[in-house]
Amino acid sequence: MKTCVAVVYGGRSGEHEISLLSAESVIAAMDPERYEVVRYFIGKDGRWDPFPLLPEPGAQPHIDVVFPVLHGTFGEDGTMQGLLELADLPYVGANVLASSVSMDKDFMKRVCRDNGLPVVEWMVLSRGAIDAEAVAKELGFPIFVKPANLGSSVGISKAHDLAELKAALKLAAKYDRKIVVERGIEGREFECAVLGNDEPLASTPCEILPSKEFYDYEDKYELNLAKIKLPAELPAAEIAEMQRLAVECYKAVACEGMGRVDFLREAATGKLYINEINTIPGFTSISMYPKMWAYSGIAYPQLIDRLIELALQRHAAKKGTRFTR
Ligand SMILES: Nc1ncnc2c1ncn2[C@@H]1O[C@H](COP(=O)(O)OP(=O)(O)O)[C@@H](O)[C@H]1O
Numbered sequence: 001m002k003t004c005v006a007v008v009y010g011g012r013s014g015e016h017e018i019s020l021l022s023a024e025s026v027i028a029a030m031d032p033e034r035y036e037v038v039r040y041f042i043g044k045d046g047r048w049d050p051f052p053l054l055p056e057p058g059a060q061p062h063i064d065v066v067f068p069v070l071h072g073t074f075g076e077d078g079t080m081q082g083l084l085e086l087a088d089l090p091y092v093g094a095n096v097l098a099s100s101v102s103m104d105k106d107f108m109k110r111v112c113r114d115n116g117l118p119v120v121e122w123m124v125l126s127r128g129a130i131d132a133e134a135v136a137k138e139l140g141f142p143i144f145v146k147p148a149n150l151g152s153s154v155g156i157s158k159a160h161d162l163a164e165l166k167a168a169l170k171l172a173a174k175y176d177r178k179i180v181v182e183r184g185i186e187g188r189e190f191e192c193a194v195l196g197n198d199e200p201l202a203s204t205p206c207e208i209l210p211s212k213e214f215y216d217y218e219d220k221y222e223l224n225l226a227k228i229k230l231p232a233e234l235p236a237a238e239i240a241e242m243q244r245l246a247v248e249c250y251k252a253v254a255c256e257g258m259g260r261v262d263f264l265r266e267a268a269t270g271k272l273y274i275n276e277i278n279t280i281p282g283f284t285s286i287s288m289y290p291k292m293w294a295y296s297g298i299a300y301p302q303l304i305d306r307l308i309e310l311a312l313q314r315h316a317a318k319k320g321t322r323f324t325r
Pocket residue numbers: 120144146150151152153154156182183184185186189210214215216262264275276
């Protein structure tokens with residue numbers, strides 16, 4: 001008997017197009033001898049083609065497991081995971097709480113900080129109450145300005161002076177009511193893949209060498225000029241520390257299945273900062289999450305097998321939980 005995997009992709013997010021690429025490469029990596037794939041495409045307008053997943057338990061008896069390959073809003077942020085919980089369907093990746101905490105760049109940092117993990121100094125502003133002078137005084141330039149709940153660098157700017165800061169805040173405010181401002185770290189950027197439920201493992205990390213001043217949308221998806229170094233060239237002790245921090249961050253936000261933890265390493269101090277965790281990392285043919293695992297000994301098809309296994313294990317474990325008196 002083949003396992004029927006529903007791949008949900010597309011979606012109402014700025015990362016719709018990336019999701020299409022990720023989904024195609026996930027589907028291509030699935031062994032047709034083992035899996036039957038059912039596609040659930042969600043348009044940019046949020047409409048499902050040809051039919052949606054229903055929230056009632058038992059409504060989709062043909063589906064064994066769901067693989068949400070949705071990046072960003074309405075997919076990676078807990079909303080899709082909520083639907084799948086209601087439907088009592090096993091699904092790949094983080095649960096509702098971990099998804100939404102990880103999506104919010106303020107909450108994610110708070111959880112890390114409370115667990116003693118290194119995150120860069122940050123402040124939160126709301127759209128209606130922006131005081132650029134106070135931010136500049138508190139953090140010093142350069143400052144990174146981000147919508148709290150987005151991905152792929154959309155709406156993110158690096159401000160070098162007050163005029164740029166004001167423009168950056170205005171831009172970020174278009175994308176979110178909540179804006180995160182951070183001290184800009186001068187240094188290098190790394191990523192580390194994590195896989196597992198109760199005993200997560202970290203991959204060999206890679207280094208990202210942006211072709212621009214920072215890793216922005218263009219650099220990620222359009223220019224094709226950013227360079228990747230896999231394995232990351234760092235002393236063994238620093239690699240081990242990065243892997244430890246990646247797993248600690250993953251556990252702190254209660255992530256399950258998979259996650260990619262991204263780091264900034266300050267040149268002046270050598271200090272490592274956790275920048276963010278992505279609970280549905282890119283899965284395109286050139287994406288780093290599958291590449292880091294391939295380098296670490298888990299080829300793409302085996303990675304898919306493992307993710308599906310983890311999804312089924314979690315669902316089975318939950319069956320042993322009582323939800324009523
Ligand atoms: N505090 C910071 N200091 C230096 N560079 C940063 C900082 N925050 C973000 N960046 C740069 O901006 C990019 C995008 O920021 P990130 O927080 O990862 O947003 P996204 O979720 O959109 O990927 C990072 O990959 C990095 O190049």
